[in-house]
Amino acid sequence: MSKQDGDTRKRLLRAATELFAATGFHGAKIRDIAERAGANVAAANYHFGSKAALYLDVLRSQFGDIRGRLTARAGLPSEERLARLPRSELVALMHARLTTMLDILIGPQAGVWGRLMQREMADPSEALPHIVEEFMKPQMAEMRLVLTHLFPTLPAAEVDRCVFSMIGQSLFYQTMRPAVLRFLGREEYPRGFARQVADHVLEFSLGGMERLAAQGGSRRAS
Numbered sequence: 001m002s003k004q005d006g007d008t009r010k011r012l013l014r015a016a017t018e019l020f021a022a023t024g025f026h027g028a029k030i031r032d033i034a035e036r037a038g039a040n041v042a043a044a045n046y047h048f049g050s051k052a053a054l055y056l057d058v059l060r061s062q063f064g065d066i067r068g069r070l071t072a073r074a075g076l077p078s079e080e081r082l083a084r085l086p087r088s089e090l091v092a093l094m095h096a097r098l099t100t101m102l103d104i105l106i107g108p109q110a111g112v113w114g115r116l117m118q119r120e121m122a123d124p125s126e127a128l129p130h131i132v133e134e135f136m137k138p139q140m141a142e143m144r145l146v147l148t149h150l151f152p153t154l155p156a157a158e159v160d161r162c163v164f165s166m167i168g169q170s171l172f173y174q175t176m177r178p179a180v181l182r183f184l185g186r187e188e189y190p191r192g193f194a195r196q197v198a199d200h201v202l203e204f205s206l207g208g209m210e211r212l213a214a215q216g217g218s219r220r221a222s
Contacts, residue, residue, distance in 0.1 A: 009047045011037040017058045021112040024119030025055050025127065056127050062113050063135045066104055073100045076142055082149055090150050095202050097143065098170060102194035105174040114174035140167075150206075151213045162209055169201045 015037035019028040030051050034044045048054035074096035076082060085093070105114040120128065143163045144156075151159065173180060173189070181187065 025125040
């Protein structure tokens with residue numbers, strides 16, 4: 001691929017990311033993406049083949065960025081080493097993971113991932129199975145692994161619900177951003193807010209899990 005072709009592809013990918021985040025897969029048009037990128041529709045088709053393939057490339061680029069940030073700041077050790085970690089280090093690992101997730105969603109350098117996912121969840125596309133299989137399931141599995149080591153007596157179904165709860169609490173601040181900011185009387189979340197939310201989500205969630213564990217994980221899946 002020539003340098004010119006490479007530059008065109010990058011511009012198309014950047015423009016597509018912005019438009020898909022703003023309008024969703026179904027709302028974005030290839031001609032609008034090409035125009036924003038300073039290219040033509042033929043170039044978009046040449047580099048990506050279809051709008052669906054371009055959308056999947058955008059998502060996979062975002063997957064890679066998030067995985068890189070999570071690995072750098074909250075990467076999991078081997079399962080053998082994880083099993084030997086004291087509780088304090090397991091809690092710190094989960095805190096780092098939540099803080100990174102919230103930085104991505106609402107932090108000072110928040111990316112477009114949250115907006116892309118809002119659009120996708122409101123109006124799912126054919127890319128949804130790829131999102132679930134390639135990104136959501138692996139990330140959930142890592143969170144589940146840490147929580148299972150923290151609360152080994154809890155049933156797997158209960159741990160899964162706790163993972164969903166922690167993710168849901170974090171996503172709230174993205175999906176409800178306009179209302180929360182109006183409630184707070186701010187135009188943007190203040191610096192350090194993501195870490196404050198991570199502190200709360202972790203303490204709140206661990207407290208609930210401790211209660212469930214004390215009850216013997218009584219709310220089992222039917």
